[in-house]
Amino acid sequence: MLALLIQLFVAAFSSFLVVGLTSLYDPGSVEAGQIEIGVSGDQQSALFEAVQRQSGATPVGYEEPAGAMQAFHRGEVDAVLTATSAPAAEGGGSVIQVSATVPDGSIRTTVVVVQVRQVLKTLERQERVERRGNLEQKPIPLPPEANASPYFGFTYTVLIPLLLFLPPFISGSVAVDSVTEEIERGTLELLRVAPISLVDVVDGKALGMILLAPAQAALWILLLAVNGTAVANPLWTLTLVTAIATVVVILGVVLGLHLGRRRPAQLLYSVVTLVVFGGAVLLPEHPATTAAKLAIDSPTPTTYGHVLGYVLVAVVLYALTRRYVDRIEPESL
Known part of the structure; x- marks a missing residue:
């Protein structure tokens, strides 16, 4: 419940988080004020024009590069x-070489680098347009410029997978705590007084944590829909979440029973989970990619195959875990 309350508190600041995280995902998506760029060199005019076309940047011309560098060091x-x-390597003609100098280790470094990158893209585009008459063959037309929002890509490739996979990982961590706490406090012995087996006890703890993950993911999907971000294929998405939750909860339960102490069990659970999730990049499709494709309603047969594969692995692991727990002597815990 504490984990749920923390996530609810974080969700209350979702608008600020989305803006902040999107700026990390695509720094160019955030307006960061006006910057001044010193321009020099024998191709100053072309570069000056490119800076003028870039919103958020103001060109300042200098006759010599040394003068521009002095102004940079003075903070102007x-x-x-x-x-x-410079002469072209092949075919004659000339090319424009641009050297850039930006602040080192400053908070504004990222913003300046993004603006400089946009200026260089603008320069490349305008040079392609101006020099197309010198080409022997007609080049492929440049795509039209568009001010596309990065929120779509960020939401479906980063935010939604994060919200879907966070509940399973929390469920697995809670499962570790639940099992090790029973063992450390000796309350597992009290549970043996009731007419239930150790398998029944583990089933109750594991199933509770497994079902909590898709329930919380469903609430996230509903919250996203209310805020105008539709998530397609909700049943397949929740099936994926349930399968992942089953795997990580089983991992947490087994580690809790085997180690019997909370601290080493939690540490090993975190390490193994990160290794397994990171190792999933070797699969034809990463689980995060599967979730994103389902969310944007662009699944492939490989996507459905991965979901069914995760379900099969979860069922097999759960069955093996029940057999493992059935063979454990309660006195050994």
């Missing part, structure tokens, strides 16, 4: 771009 400009003409 945020970055320096020097454009020079």
